[in-house]
Amino acid sequence: MANKTSSIVNIEWKPDKTSNIPIFKQIVSYISNKISKGDWLIGNKLPPQRALAKMFDVNRSTIVAALEELTSLGILEGKSGQGTTIINNTWSLLMSASPPNWQRYIDFSIHKANSPTIQTINKLEFVDGITRLSTGEISPELFPKEMMKKVLQRVPERAYSLNYLEPLGLFELRKILSQHLTKYGIYIPPTCILIVSGSLQALQLISLCMLQPGSTIFTEIPSYLKSLNVFQSAGMKLSGIPMDSSGIMPWILNKKDNLEETSLLYTIPTFQNPTGRLMTETRRQELLDWCKTNRLPIIEDDAYRELWIDEEPPLPLKAYDKNGMVLYMGSISKSLAPGLRLGWLAGPESIVERLGDVKMQTDYGASSLSQWALTEWMESGLYEQHLLILRKHLKERRDLVLHTLETYFKEIATWNTPAGGYYIWLRLNKNISTDRLFEIALSEKLLINPGSIYDFSNNQHIRISYSYASPDELVKGLIKLSELIGEMYQYY
Structure with a gap:
């Protein structure tokens, strides 16, 4: 019983x-x-x-x-x-017992939340039926499936294990990257290269172990960095510097009193995000000289370099750096596949070692499989073959979008003609609310990136990307967007 x-x-x-x-x-x-x-x-x-x-x-x-x-x-x-x-x-x-107040924990956490607009964009980019007119990714249509299949078939032959890797990343990958960078005038040994899980992680590592709370990060106006909270979450301030047609104008800082020893400058000189602007060779030298004179270190983000369309861009700032002033970031997120989650940072060996040590404390290394795969991509020559094909497609897409803009936006906006990268920076002729336009476009299943998320003040811009949506979606989406803007203009 x-x-x-x-x-x-x-x-x-x-x-x-x-x-x-x-x-x-x-x-x-x-x-x-x-x-x-x-x-x-x-x-x-x-x-x-x-x-x-x-x-x-x-x-x-x-x-x-x-x-x-x-x-x-x-x-x-x-x-x-x-x-x-x-x-x-x-x-x-x-x-x-009262349940824990999780919101209080969230509010007092180190990382700040994204703005509501960015949170909405991040969520809706994965919803079916949405036309993504601003997404900064390579289209699934352009992904080199057959080449990737060849790479993944070869990886088991050379990946003797998928164990943890040394703090700076896979030596074979750092070696091939060292050779790869010589094409751009950067001569740096594998010991001065750190493999990271995308450029964003490099920025996070810099904020964690190189800068003090209260430091100032200078960047272009507008800037991709403004859409992130990576430095603000570490207690740092962002300060914008205007650009002209040649690029960022560092001498504007002479009028500021907050140039501190702990400050640095972040720039995307090649096909800048979000404007697509290309810094001239003369301005690059002027920027480097000014920063050298004023002891202002530079973070150079070169994620779009290999996506040139019309002609090869000027050499990176790092190519002219003789004093270790520049930390150089590269990535294959834009040129190959963001899902591989791989980028690299090149700089003085002491800095790279320090960042590598902190990286081991945060994630114990980027994906071993991805690092072996990228090594095979580069050593086999398939990466260069892919870039030739990708540039051709990006040119076709860019020209299609420019033609569509010329046909449907001529009376309502102006825009730049990018020489590479992903983006066209569209400026509306009337002072309408781009945040309101964002909401109206969503109701029509169009997802756009309003310029407000990249600027330090309100502006009248929209970032248009020709890299993600299909050509048919781009044309139909842009025509619909022009109609929505025209309807809003009637009230202004």
Whole structure:
């Protein structure tokens, strides 16, 4: 005969379906009270879910919800084939304590939340039926599937393991990157290259171990960096510097009093995000000379360099750097596949070693498989073949978008003609709310990036990308967008 503590409990009660209290909450309260008063003991079993649903005269899903809550509180335990058992009669301590205020934890966390607009963009980029007119990714149509298949077939032959790698990353990859960078006038050994999980991680590492709270990060106006909180989350300030047609104008800083020893400058000189602007060779030299004179280190983000369309861009700032002033970031997120999550940072060996040490504390290294795959991509020559094909497609897409803009936007906006990269920086002729346009476009299943997320003040721009949506989607989406803008113009 079973002992008392293993017996099935008796139930002679039903929830009040006219009450404002949810039924499953009433059931939770009823079971909790039975346990607290000692009517039901540790070891007692509850009837099966179907039986409970019949006893309480409710749907089985309601029973499941109630039992899940009681289980999460540590009062019940359910085991497959053994039913649900009472395991704790101290529920009153659990129930009487206020639940943790998770929002307070979130509010006081180190990382700041994205703006509501950016959060919306990040979510809707994965919703079917949305035309993505601003997405800064390579289109699935342009992904080199057959080449990737060849690469992945060869990786097992050379990847002797997929264990953790040394702090700076796979040596074979750093070696081929060292050779690759010589094409751009950068001569740096593998010991001065750190493999990171994308350029964003490089920025995070810099903010963690090289800068003090209160430091100032100077960048172009507008800037991709403004859409991130990577430095602000570490207690640093962003300060914008205007651009002209040649690029950023560093001498504007002479009029500022906040140039500090802990400041640095972040720039995308080649096909800048979001404007697509290309810094001239003369301006690059002027920028480097000015920063050298004023002891202002530079972070050069060169993610778009290999996506030139009309002609090869000037050499990177790092190519002219003779004093270790520049930390150089590269990535294959824009040129090959963001999902590989690989980038690199090149700089003085002491800095790279320090960043590598902190990286080991944060994630213990980027994906070993991805690093072996990228090594094969570059050593095999397939990467260069892919770039030739990709540039051709990007030119076709850019020219298609420019033609569409010329046809449908001539009276409502102006724009630049980028020589490479992904983006066209569209400026509206009238002072309408681009945030309101963002909302109206969403209602028509169009996703755009308003210029406000990249600027330090409101502006009248939209970032248009020709890299992601299909050519047909680009044309149809832009025509619809022109109609929405025209309708808004009627009220201004």
